Amino acid sequence: MNTTRPTTRTTARTTQEWQAADAAHFLHPFTDFQALAKKGSRIITRADNIYLTDSEGARILDAMSGLWCVNVGYGQQALIDAATRQLQELPFYNSFFQTTTPPAIELAELLAQVSPPGFQHVFFSGSGSEGNDTVVRMVRRYWDLQGQPDRQVIISRWNGYHGSTMAGASLGGMAYMHAQGGLPIPGITHIEQPHWFLHGRPKGLSREDFGKQAAGWLEQKILEVGPDKVAAFIGEPVQGAGGVIVPPETYWPEIQRICDQYGILLVSDEVICGFGRTGRWFGCETMGTRPDLITFAKGVTSGYIPLGGVLVGERVAKALIEQGGEFEHGYTYSGHPVACAVALANIRLIQEQKLVERVHDDLGPYLADAFRELSAHPLVGEAQTCGLMGALQLVKDKASGSGFAPELEVGMLCRGHCFGNGLIMRAVGDRMIIAPPLVMTRAQIDEMLALIRLCLDLTLADLQSRGWLA
Numbered sequence: 001m002n003t004t005r006p007t008t009r010t011t012a013r014t015t016q017e018w019q020a021a022d023a024a025h026f027l028h029p030f031t032d033f034q035a036l037a038k039k040g041s042r043i044i045t046r047a048d049n050i051y052l053t054d055s056e057g058a059r060i061l062d063a064m065s066g067l068w069c070v071n072v073g074y075g076q077q078a079l080i081d082a083a084t085r086q087l088q089e090l091p092f093y094n095s096f097f098q099t100t101t102p103p104a105i106e107l108a109e110l111l112a113q114v115s116p117p118g119f120q121h122v123f124f125s126g127s128g129s130e131g132n133d134t135v136v137r138m139v140r141r142y143w144d145l146q147g148q149p150d151r152q153v154i155i156s157r158w159n160g161y162h163g164s165t166m167a168g169a170s171l172g173g174m175a176y177m178h179a180q181g182g183l184p185i186p187g188i189t190h191i192e193q194p195h196w197f198l199h200g201r202p203k204g205l206s207r208e209d210f211g212k213q214a215a216g217w218l219e220q221k222i223l224e225v226g227p228d229k230v231a232a233f234i235g236e237p238v239q240g241a242g243g244v245i246v247p248p249e250t251y252w253p254e255i256q257r258i259c260d261q262y263g264i265l266l267v268s269d270e271v272i273c274g275f276g277r278t279g280r281w282f283g284c285e286t287m288g289t290r291p292d293l294i295t296f297a298k299g300v301t302s303g304y305i306p307l308g309g310v311l312v313g314e315r316v317a318k319a320l321i322e323q324g325g326e327f328e329h330g331y332t333y334s335g336h337p338v339a340c341a342v343a344l345a346n347i348r349l350i351q352e353q354k355l356v357e358r359v360h361d362d363l364g365p366y367l368a369d370a371f372r373e374l375s376a377h378p379l380v381g382e383a384q385t386c387g388l389m390g391a392l393q394l395v396k397d398k399a400s401g402s403g404f405a406p407e408l409e410v411g412m413l414c415r416g417h418c419f420g421n422g423l424i425m426r427a428v429g430d431r432m433i434i435a436p437p438l439v440m441t442r443a444q445i446d447e448m449l450a451l452i453r454l455c456l457d458l459t460l461a462d463l464q465s466r467g468w469l470a
């Protein structure tokens with residue numbers, strides 16, 4: 001055991017003891033509590049660079065960056081030092097009542113530098129979900145100030161993910177979430193996602209034409225709701241939790257054109273795509289849009305500590321500042337000094353190590369080439385990447401692209417092989433997805449790909465032995 005690193009653990013328990021205490025008291029997010037209690041949680045005890053260690057001592061390559069957030073990898077001393085220093089100096093003060101703290105000011109300043117042109121202001125929250133709650137409040141406030149209070153409706157997409165608060169889950173297009181708790185809240189409506197594979201790769205329609213058609217669904221919805229009632233459209237540049245769905249190149253420019261035509265606000269939810277994930281600082285730069293608001297979280301601190309917020313573009317900022325009076329909204333932890341200090345260290349590290357450029361020029365293209373090769377695997381119907389995120393759609397019949405029956409849970413089967421072989425890869429239905437840390441080396445990408453290939457082969461053999469595949 002490494003004794004040089006301090007640990008806050010006061011008791012060393014066995015895995016079984018951890019699991020028993022966990023099952024007795026801890027209700028995990030998005031979890032069937034009873035099923036997990038039977039099986040027992042996996043206990044992650046430490047991590048370094050891109051590798052996790054569990055309570056059994058197993059080493060696991062974390063191809064999901066924690067949960068799409070540990071962009072700079074684990075164990076970065078600069079972030080640890082920043083948090084420690086700030087905890088000693090000033091662990092908390094608020095930004096209400098005409099006060100604030102140096103880290104919050106400096107982070108706002110630095111975010112203005114790294115964000116796309118026109119973004120000079122930020123509103124801080126504690127998470128991505130809270131950031132999207134702020135978006136709903138801000139968008140509606142903006143239209144009130146424009147003398148158009150009837151513009152209330154926000155359009156988003158089925159299978160988009162925008163968080164789990166009432167507004168976040170309502171903006172999101174996860175029907176199973178709406179089914180619990182009477183969602184969506186009023187004034188939120190959804191259109192279909194630009195998912196080429198799910199739409200059956202429509203014959204006679206190129207990917208590019210499909211992208212335009214999918215963007216056209218926004219225009220149809222605007223006309224259906226009434227253009228004078230629509231406040232905003234929100235989307236993730238690349239849908240993350242929905243399965244790393246990279247839209248056709250024609251999609252976002254056409255969405256931008258439609259937003260411009262009807263004067264509605266465009267919100268880019270960059271909780272996953274921000275801070276280098278797509279090979280630019282923000283995914284909207286990769287997709288070629290000019291959003292009015294950008295939601296961020298996760299990668300802003302590389303997940304070392306919770307922080308989120310909304311970058312506010314010129315048009316909305318001007319209205320809020322010059323006409324707005326008091327904006328009746330905020331959180332205790334808006335601009336938390338320790339979180340902001342960690343974010344400052346994280347962003348400076350990304351800058352110093354040129355991680356965004358590295359993803360854009362080297363690692364992203366390297367991963368794309370490797371995924372092109374993987375697409376030849378008999379189980380893979382589609383392989384997509386964007387920067388350092390990727391998806392493999394598992395199919396039963398490669399030629400037709402037809403999939404497995406959902407109840408077979410082939411994705412979960414594949415995920416089981418990944419876990420068993422020291423790789424964290426997520427399954428969204430039968431779509432296997434990755435979003436590894438941006439600090440990876442090419443050799444580590446090779447190591448990850450060898451594991452992915454092994455797990456695909458094991459899944460294939462497993463399916464054949466169960467008689468689910470010829």
Ligand code: PXG
Nearest residue numbers: 127128129161162163236241269271272297
């Ligand atoms: N927007 C997007 C695009 C997200 O991916 C949120 C908002 C909400 O952020 P918070 O910090 O409130 O969780 C997210 C979060 C998954 C998974 O299964 C993805 C997220 C969260 C939990 C699970 O891939 N994304």
